[in-house]
Amino acid sequence: MASETGVRSRWINAGNIQNSGVEMLITAVPVETKNWNWTLMLNLTRNRNKIISLAPDVERYRLGGGGADTDAWATVGGAYGDIYSSYAFARNEQGQKILNSDGSWRRSGTSEKIGSLQPDLLGGIVSTLSYKGISFNMVIDARFGGDIYSNSYNYGTSSGTLKHTLYGRDAENGGLPRKLEDGRVLNDGMIPEGVFASGTVVNSVDLSGMTYQEAYDKGYVEPLSAYKYYANLADWGTGIREQAIKKCSWIALRELSLRWSLPKDWTSQIYMQNVSVGFVVRNVGYLYNSLPNNIHPEGLATNQSSEYLESGGAAYTRNYGFNINVSF
Amino acid sequence: MKTIKKILCLLPLSMTLLTGCESFTDINNSVSTVYEVDPLTFLYKVQERNQGAGSTWTDSYACKLRWLQYCSNIWGYSTTNFTYFTSSIGADLYSEWLDVGGYATHIEYYISKNMPDDLPRYSDLIEVSRIMLINKGIATTDMHGSLAYTEGWGLRRGRPDLENPKFDTQEELFAIWDQELKTAIEKLSVSTDQVSLAGYDMAFKGDISKWVKTANALRLRIALRMLKRNETKAKEIAAEVLKSSIPTSNEDGFIIKFDKLYTNNGDWHSVIDMDRASAPFMRYLKTYNDPRKRIYFRINNLTSENVTQYNSEQTDPEKLIPSDFTQWEGGTVSYDERKTDKRYFSRTLKDGTDMRAMNQPQVRLWKGMYDNGSGGSWFPNLTYADFCFMASEFSLLGVGNAKSAQQWYEEGITASLKHWSAMGEYCKIYEYEPITDAEINEFLSQPGIAWNAANALEQIYCQSWVEHYKNTNEAWALWRRTGYPNQTSSIVTFDKVMINGEEQTVPRRTRFAYPAEGTPNKANMIDRIEKMAADAEFGEIQNEFGRLWWDKK
Numbered sequence: 001m002a003s004e005t006g007v008r009s010r011w012i013n014a015g016n017i018q019n020s021g022v023e024m025l026i027t028a029v030p031v032e033t034k035n036w037n038w039t040l041m042l043n044l045t046r047n048r049n050k051i052i053s054l055a056p057d058v059e060r061y062r063l064g065g066g067g068a069d070t071d072a073w074a075t076v077g078g079a080y081g082d083i084y085s086s087y088a089f090a091r092n093e094q095g096q097k098i099l100n101s102d103g104s105w106r107r108s109g110t111s112e113k114i115g116s117l118q119p120d121l122l123g124g125i126v127s128t129l130s131y132k133g134i135s136f137n138m139v140i141d142a143r144f145g146g147d148i149y150s151n152s153y154n155y156g157t158s159s160g161t162l163k164h165t166l167y168g169r170d171a172e173n174g175g176l177p178r179k180l181e182d183g184r185v186l187n188d189g190m191i192p193e194g195v196f197a198s199g200t201v202v203n204s205v206d207l208s209g210m211t212y213q214e215a216y217d218k219g220y221v222e223p224l225s226a227y228k229y230y231a232n233l234a235d236w237g238t239g240i241r242e243q244a245i246k247k248c249s250w251i252a253l254r255e256l257s258l259r260w261s262l263p264k265d266w267t268s269q270i271y272m273q274n275v276s277v278g279f280v281v282r283n284v285g286y287l288y289n290s291l292p293n294n295i296h297p298e299g300l301a302t303n304q305s306s307e308y309l310e311s312g313g314a315a316y317t318r319n320y321g322f323n324i325n326v327s328f
Numbered sequence: 329m330k331t332i333k334k335i336l337c338l339l340p341l342s343m344t345l346l347t348g349c350e351s352f353t354d355i356n357n358s359v360s361t362v363y364e365v366d367p368l369t370f371l372y373k374v375q376e377r378n379q380g381a382g383s384t385w386t387d388s389y390a391c392k393l394r395w396l397q398y399c400s401n402i403w404g405y406s407t408t409n410f411t412y413f414t415s416s417i418g419a420d421l422y423s424e425w426l427d428v429g430g431y432a433t434h435i436e437y438y439i440s441k442n443m444p445d446d447l448p449r450y451s452d453l454i455e456v457s458r459i460m461l462i463n464k465g466i467a468t469t470d471m472h473g474s475l476a477y478t479e480g481w482g483l484r485r486g487r488p489d490l491e492n493p494k495f496d497t498q499e500e501l502f503a504i505w506d507q508e509l510k511t512a513i514e515k516l517s518v519s520t521d522q523v524s525l526a527g528y529d530m531a532f533k534g535d536i537s538k539w540v541k542t543a544n545a546l547r548l549r550i551a552l553r554m555l556k557r558n559e560t561k562a563k564e565i566a567a568e569v570l571k572s573s574i575p576t577s578n579e580d581g582f583i584i585k586f587d588k589l590y591t592n593n594g595d596w597h598s599v600i601d602m603d604r605a606s607a608p609f610m611r612y613l614k615t616y617n618d619p620r621k622r623i624y625f626r627i628n629n630l631t632s633e634n635v636t637q638y639n640s641e642q643t644d645p646e647k648l649i650p651s652d653f654t655q656w657e658g659g660t661v662s663y664d665e666r667k668t669d670k671r672y673f674s675r676t677l678k679d680g681t682d683m684r685a686m687n688q689p690q691v692r693l694w695k696g697m698y699d700n701g702s703g704g705s706w707f708p709n710l711t712y713a714d715f716c717f718m719a720s721e722f723s724l725l726g727v728g729n730a731k732s733a734q735q736w737y738e739e740g741i742t743a744s745l746k747h748w749s750a751m752g753e754y755c756k757i758y759e760y761e762p763i764t765d766a767e768i769n770e771f772l773s774q775p776g777i778a779w780n781a782a783n784a785l786e787q788i789y790c791q792s793w794v795e796h797y798k799n800t801n802e803a804w805a806l807w808r809r810t811g812y813p814n815q816t817s818s819i820v821t822f823d824k825v826m827i828n829g830e831e832q833t834v835p836r837r838t839r840f841a842y843p844a845e846g847t848p849n850k851a852n853m854i855d856r857i858e859k860m861a862a863d864a865e866f867g868e869i870q871n872e873f874g875r876l877w878w879d880k881k
Contacts, residue, residue, distance in 0.1 A: 002853075003426050004479075004495075007484070
């Protein structure tokens with residue numbers, strides 16, 4: 001709304017979002033004997049989400065969540081939660097990243113789609129194995145595809161606190177020899193991937209369109225220091241946010257529980273119908289996590305439906321529980 | 329039996345459901361929203377939003393105190409960008425204007441919707457809020473030109489059809505406001521059986537006669553703005569005003585006074601982080617021994633003992649404090665001279681005492697609670713002295729009234745000195761010492777200050793400038809309208825502002841920009857700019873040195 005109307009915004013019912021997909025549920029009882037029983041439930045969901053229209057004259061709408069120079073948008077023709085940033089890599093027509101003359105990556109400047117928070121597939125398995133009065137329960141959750149923006153990764157890269165930034169710091173970790181002005185040689189050189197922007201001239205050599213590697217091989221440029229390389233990639237002022245967009249796939253062992261129902265003839269003596277005792281562990285751990293450095297894939301900054309930003313949120317917490325159920 | 333029980337149980341339940349359906353809109357409310365308020369609280373909001381830390385920071389501390397050479401800047405984004413260092417210049421002012429209007433225009437709608445029988449009893453509230461809005465509007469159009477006024481805030485006054493408000497030109501605004509002020513004066517003068525504004529009115533504690541005077545004073549302000557465009561009309565308004573009920577003492581000054589907690593949040597104190605006394609202002613204050621010097625600025629620490637101490641601690645002769653430095657000094661307003669102006673240098677004694685020669689502004693004039701102060705907060709919208717100087721100018725232009733131009737001028741100076749003395753006490757400023765009548769007489773009698781018919785306009789303008797120290801919007805308007813003070817005026821003389829060899833000029837308006845694709849109300853926003861740009865003096869739309877309607881060459 002124009003602020004001159006006295007209000008900044010208004011709530012309207014709007015939007016035509018088409019969801020199409022399949023959901024599959026398989027329930028199986030692989031084992032069933034007098035004393036043994038094993039049931040398995042497998043659930044898989046694949047959803048495709050498309051925005052047909054928003055509101056009259058509105059082609060895109062910024063959704064809540066996000067940050068760090070990235071936003072989630074609902075765009076007509078796109079999906080709910082396409083992630084955009086104008087700090088994406090600038091690329092040439094061949095899709096190569098463009099470098100400035102100092103070896104830093106050029107920011108796109110225009111808002112580019114760098115990911116989507118929509119997962120490709122969601123799934124879950126519930127398994128219950130019981131023997132007489134004892135049952136063992138297991139719940140697995142999984143998500144495949146869709147992206148997350150990780151501030152932890154970004155700033156860990158920038159400050160060098162994450163393990164992957166060891167690469168290039170010394171010869172042992174793949175660092176190239178780099179000559180300083182005073183003649184000393186340090187083995188912390190790195191080659192940024194990408195080609196020089198057209199019109200780049202370094203020491204009166206035209207490097208337009210040449211990859212940094214080529215320019216280095218021909219002796220036109222020195223490698224960048226590892227510090228500079230990571231700073232170019234991830235610093236607040238120069239960084240490319242696209243590099244901290246990560247595929248967010250994981251398989252979580254959500255719950256393990258063990259339950260023992262006391263025999264009826266025991267309980268009936270104390271005038272109780274059913275008594276069971278159990279032990280439960282929630283959030284046991286991730287069987288698979290596509291994020292680097294074990295970043296918590298579900299530790300989002302807010303609980304908005306359009307959130308995709310991980311920003312050093314709550315740690316993954318495992319809970320242990322003991323329970324007694326009594327019915328009269 | 330069972331059936332009866334069932335019926336008995338269901339009966340109250342169904343009754344609850346049925347009655348609930350009837351008043352669904354009443355119960356379907358957010359528990360976190362207050363739906364019914366005392367309409368008087370809107371007046372509080374109107375006055376509270378009239379001036380905030382944000383606009384004071386960007387528009388005054390970091391901008392107009394320097395543009396108008398009251399101060400030399402020691403910090404802030406505008407160090408090397410004198411004219412328009414951030415697009416947020418004027419932005420806070422505009423948002424305050426929208427807020428003030430949002431509350432002010434909502435009042436009538438709110439009362440007629442929720443308590444229609446009481447509407448006549450709130451006439452004073454509605455008119456007083458309108459006066460507040462027009463007052464804010466004048467400052468806003470000074471910067472932003474055309475404003476959405478007649479079609480503005482539609483959604484706050486039950487007009488959802490005004491979703492795309494058109495903008496009124498400055499010329500239209502002045503005509504509408506003048507008429508509305510006239511109507512307000514008439515209504516306020518005859519209203520009876522009104523709900524008292526006493527507990528909520530932070531300007532006049534509900535004294536309606538003072539609001540009538542204020543409305544007249546604002547008409548005079550509008551008339552002065554119109555002078556270059558329509559002299560006949562301007563004089564006509566002035567003549568009408570000066571015959572009516574007008575301010576007669578500092579008690580009638582249109583000043584909003586808050587308790588000290590008002591400046592609890594925000595950067596109110598930043599004036600001392602960013603500004604020090606300028607050479608042009610201090611030259612004036614010292615030349616004429618203006619008693620406001622000690623109210624406006626704090627005495628510096630350059631006592632002879634401290635200077636001796638400081639100089640004995642130095643090894644570099646360049647750093648020594650020259651012997652002619654006093655406890656009242658102003659620094660250069662020119663960036664290029666900072667490296668050589670010894671008054672500008674930052675110096676400290678080893679014990680931490682600030683030995684910078686340029687005097688600090690009396691920070692508590694802006695933030696009474698600074699440094700555990702117990703002073704109040706205030707904002708001058710239109711002081712009595714300001715009114716006197718306007719009346720003096722119109723008298724000089726031949727608008728007859730009970731006083732002569734000289735009388736108004738002298739009355740203005742006397743009022744200003746007394747007002748600032750009172751404000752110094754109100755704000756509990758440092759080293760406060762009231763201004764005495766003897767000082768006022770002495771000040772008034774010296775050449776340059778004493779009325780001099782040959783140089784009267786300059787005298788009026790320069791004294792207005794001195795008075796406007798805390799109302800820098802008005803100082804800016806004065807400078808644009810009259811060109812005073814300037815580098816050739818004799819009472820207050822501005823210096824050249826040089827940044828990297830280039831002389832700087834004070835902007836005359838905001839930078840406009842065409843709305844981006846998809847901006848709501850785009851057509852009217854374009855129309856707004858194009859109407860203003862039709863005047864050749866407006867210049868390029870993004871050129872802050874272009875002129876708005878009243879600011880005619």
